Amino acid sequence: MSTPLAHIVDDDEAIRDALTWLFRTKEVASAEWDSAEEFLAAWQPDWRGCIVLDIRMREMSGLECFDVLQERGNTLPVIFLTGHGDVPMAVSALKKGAFDFLEKPFEDNALVDVVIRALANDAKRQASQATQVSVTNHLALLTPREQEVMNLVLAGKFNKVIADELNISMRTVEVHRARVFEKMGVRSAVELAQLLAPSRDKGSGSSGEH
Amino acid sequence: MSTPLAHIVDDDEAIRDALTWLFRTKEVASAEWDSAEEFLAAWQPDWRGCIVLDIRMREMSGLECFDVLQERGNTLPVIFLTGHGDVPMAVSALKKGAFDFLEKPFEDNALVDVVIRALANDAKRQASQATQVSVTNHLALLTPREQEVMNLVLAGKFNKVIADELNISMRTVEVHRARVFEKMGVRSAVELAQLLAPSRDKGSGSSGEH
DNA sequence: GGCTCAATTGTGGTCATCCGCAGTGTGGAA
DNA sequence: TTCCACACTGCGGATGACCACAATTGAGCC
Numbered sequence: 001m002s003t004p005l006a007h008i009v010d011d012d013e014a015i016r017d018a019l020t021w022l023f024r025t026k027e028v029a030s031a032e033w034d035s036a037e038e039f040l041a042a043w044q045p046d047w048r049g050c051i052v053l054d055i056r057m058r059e060m061s062g063l064e065c066f067d068v069l070q071e072r073g074n075t076l077p078v079i080f081l082t083g084h085g086d087v088p089m090a091v092s093a094l095k096k097g098a099f100d101f102l103e104k105p106f107e108d109n110a111l112v113d114v115v116i117r118a119l120a121n122d123a124k125r126q127a128s129q130a131t132q133v134s135v136t137n138h139l140a141l142l143t144p145r146e147q148e149v150m151n152l153v154l155a156g157k158f159n160k161v162i163a164d165e166l167n168i169s170m171r172t173v174e175v176h177r178a179r180v181f182e183k184m185g186v187r188s189a190v191e192l193a194q195l196l197a198p199s200r201d202k203g204s205g206s207s208g209e210h
Numbered sequence: 211m212s213t214p215l216a217h218i219v220d221d222d223e224a225i226r227d228a229l230t231w232l233f234r235t236k237e238v239a240s241a242e243w244d245s246a247e248e249f250l251a252a253w254q255p256d257w258r259g260c261i262v263l264d265i266r267m268r269e270m271s272g273l274e275c276f277d278v279l280q281e282r283g284n285t286l287p288v289i290f291l292t293g294h295g296d297v298p299m300a301v302s303a304l305k306k307g308a309f310d311f312l313e314k315p316f317e318d319n320a321l322v323d324v325v326i327r328a329l330a331n332d333a334k335r336q337a338s339q340a341t342q343v344s345v346t347n348h349l350a351l352l353t354p355r356e357q358e359v360m361n362l363v364l365a366g367k368f369n370k371v372i373a374d375e376l377n378i379s380m381r382t383v384e385v386h387r388a389r390v391f392e393k394m395g396v397r398s399a400v401e402l403a404q405l406l407a408p409s410r411d412k413g414s415g416s417s418g419e420h
Numbered sequence: 421g422g423c424t425c426a427a428t429t430g431t432g433g434t435c436a437t438c439c440g441c442a443g444t445g446t447g448g449a450a
Numbered sequence: 451t452t453c454c455a456c457a458c459t460g461c462g463g464a465t466g467a468c469c470a471c472a473a474t475t476g477a478g479c480c
Contacts, residue, residue, distance in 0.1 A: 082297075090297045091311045094304045101301045143426060156398045158466070172428050174468070188366045189400045189467095197407030353456065368436070382458050384438070421480105428475075437466070444458075450451100 004049035004123065006030040006115050009039045009065065010081070011057040019052065019111075026112045028119070036065035045073060048126060050099065050118035052111075055082040055089075063093065070096065075125060077118035081106075135195060141183045149176040153189055154196065214259035214333065216240040216325050219249045219275065220291070221267040229262065229321075236322045238329070246275035255283060258336060260309065260328035262321075265292040265299075273303065280306065285335060287328035291316075345405060351393045359386040363399055364406065 006028050008019050016032045023030040029049075033039035036053075037060055051069075055062035066078055077099035082089070090101040099121065100114045142150065152162040159177065163170040186192045216238050218229045226242045233240040239259075243249035246263075247270055261279075265272040276288055287309035292299070300311040309331065310324045352360065362372040369387065373380040396402045 085297050087292075087295050087297055087300045087311065087313050090300050091304060094301060095310070100305070101297065103297050145427065154400060154404070156396075156401045160466080168427085169429055170466095171430065175428080178468075190364060190366045190403045193400050193403035194364070194407055197404055355457065370436080378457085379459055380436095381460065385458080388438075423479075424477100425479105426475100426477085429473080431471085433469085435466105435468075438464080440461105440463095442460085446456085446458105448454090448456105450453075 002044070002047050002049075003029060004119055005047070006049055006119065007033060007039065007047075007051045007076075009033045009036060009051060009057075009062070010054040011035055011059075012054070015054070022108050022112065023115070026116075028112070028115060036060035036062065040065060040068055043069070043072070043074070045075075047076060048122060050077045050079060050115060050122055052079050052081060052115065055080055055085065063089070066093065066096070066098065075122070077121050079111075079114055079118055081111075132198070138184050142180060146176050146180050146183070149173055150180045150192070153177060153180070154193055212254070212257050212259075213239060214329055215257070216259055216329065217243060217249065217257075217261045217286075219243045219246060219261060219267075219272070220264040221245055221269075222264070225264070232318050232322065233325070236326075238322070238325060246270035246272065250275060250278055253279070253282070253284070255285075257286060258332060260287045260289060260325060260332055262289050262291060262325065265290055265295065273299070276303065276306070276308065285332070285339075287331050289321075289324055289328055291321075345394075348394050352390060356386050356390050356393070359383055360390045360402070363387060363390070364403055 006023055008016050008023075008030055010016050010019070011034050013034065016034065020030050020032060033042070036057055039051075040060075051074075053062040053065060062080060062082075066080075069076075069078070078097075079099050080090075080093055080101045081104060082101070083104045085101065085103055093101050099118050102111060102114065139147070148166065149162060152165065157165075159170050159173045163173045166173070181187060181192065184192055184195065186195060216233055218226050218233075218240055220226050220229070220242075221244050223244065226244065230240050230242060243252070246267055249261075250270075261284075263272040263275060272290060272292075276290075279286075279288070288307075289309050290300075290303055290311045291314060292311070293314045295311065295313055303311050309328050312321060312324065349357070358376065359372060362375065367375075369380050369383045373383045376383070391397060391402065394402055394405065396405060
């Protein structure tokens, strides 16, 4: 598990140093990358924190870097910095999920505020996703038959009906049911339903709404 | 129930007419408003569709109008049009929840595409919220005591325990419990938990994440 | 061939839920 | 005052859920 870092991606060393210094004075841990390529090569999906991304860089631009990150399933908030951004660029970036878009020159405090909000945002997202992952792991412990029974239990059916649908005895259903509760760490069907309710999507898996 | 309309809010009659004509050729129903004030005076929370909002107008600006709408709980997607927008303005609008931000001059087709996406977006949001509203309405039918019992049932507690906590008899709990199921249109605690799971927020009620 | 694990089933009993029947008390609306 | 919604209660029975004890079968593994 990595500590949350504000990743500064900029090919201008003077700016990187200034930002690093700025963040350090505000007690925000940061890391420096002098190109999008270098950053992308190092990037890991389990990194925490946020990304401060300059748009104009010598090789790959910040926008291209952002696209690659999104394809790879990045969840870190991305804050764009730009010297001469135009409106369509900013709109496009935000609609694609960027966290913020700042034009130079910006106030130091403004950037720090945004970064701190981004870090908080990521921490919250991370926390809410942790329980989700835990649930998925527990779910993986269930045998196929147990999952089958669990789904029917969650459909609100009686053991008798479940037994009938699966062509097994009621007693067997009871055993599976008990094992499901045990493995999932709950004590009743109600708790199970609440545990699984937020993670039960049957629709499309697309993330953006634009 | 109102039909979905693209509300054009602009004090320039020539532009309104052009947009109305444009939308009509694309079979998008629209309405015209020649000032933010007039639109706000007419606005109703149950309107469906989207809002095409010019930023620079004689009296109240589009941005101010947007703020008022957000305060009133507007859910319609808002598409900003502007002649000379700057990046901070666009970023601020989008972060506050605007659907899109277009600079003039824009392609007719680009605007129509955005409007159509906005209409689809609203329709989807509307549909998913309809069931939510239904649940809330059913919830409102419950007497205070019934809601109390329901919450304890959802906490996975036995009737016996609930009776104890409320200092009433088990039989009374059973009666309330049965009424809850009846009024909510479910047949078991599991169904109730699933029905209410997505709408159970205990945290802050803020809408934006920025 | 033993070993483990998943899946299966039965018996008998305890506890919880659900429900009909029957009744009391209170406060507000007609 | 009469009527009604709400909350409350007891009894007894039917049904469902849960559990300890006990056991069989088949698949995969050392």
